[in-house]
Amino acid sequence: LIGVDAARVTPGASAAIALGIGACLTGCDQQRIEALPNTADMPNEVILQRGHHYKYDRCVELAGARLVEVGDTEGTRPEEIRAAIGPRTAALFVPAHLDGQNGTVSLADVAAIGHEQGIPTFVDAAYMNYPVEIMGSFNAQGADLVCFSAKYFGGPNAAGFLSGRRDLIAAVAAIDFTRHAGDSA
Numbered sequence: 001l002i003g004v005d006a007a008r009v010t011p012g013a014s015a016a017i018a019l020g021i022g023a024c025l026t027g028c029d030q031q032r033i034e035a036l037p038n039t040a041d042m043p044n045e046v047i048l049q050r051g052h053h054y055k056y057d058r059c060v061e062l063a064g065a066r067l068v069e070v071g072d073t074e075g076t077r078p079e080e081i082r083a084a085i086g087p088r089t090a091a092l093f094v095p096a097h098l099d100g101q102n103g104t105v106s107l108a109d110v111a112a113i114g115h116e117q118g119i120p121t122f123v124d125a126a127y128m129n130y131p132v133e134i135m136g137s138f139n140a141q142g143a144d145l146v147c148f149s150a151k152y153f154g155g156p157n158a159a160g161f162l163s164g165r166r167d168l169i170a171a172v173a174a175i176d177f178t179r180h181a182g183d184s185a
């Protein structure tokens, strides 16, 4: 309906951030999924511009990732993002409502830098849902995963969804039911 490749319902946008970032760490690798939140054996750094710090960015760390802030309150340069990317980088993170903040690198440019290096960009667009066409626009700008909260479109609390790349949505599906209930231990 919003013109994206794939999507999956999540229990809210906070959970979407935790699950979606988790998927960026593990892909569909079952050993990595079972290891979470222990991320010692996988890339676990998520890059955020200092000017994009906001209260929900803590959800990035719930699955075991570590936030790495680049730049300062005056802004961030594209070179600083490139320099921060290394073998432990798992994702780039952009809160959509802060895109275009003074001195920050735009979502389209962040996503392009990520794609140069094969790193996915995650966007929190929790309340960016009107007009409805806007919901697909973040993927169109290069975002690989985008989350929305149903609390902003008449749905119940603890509801929302993730949209984006088919392989990452498949990884979210693999991670969001880890079958602990079926274990005899």
Ligand SMILES: *Cc1c(COP(=O)(O)O)cnc(C)c1O
Pocket: 011, 012, 013, 014, 015, 056, 097, 124, 125, 126, 127, 148, 149, 150, 151, 157, 158, 159, 160
């Ligand atoms: C409300 C909100 C969230 C969390 O959404 P829930 O669905 O309540 O988990 C995340 N990001 C932003 C920008 C929000 O406003």
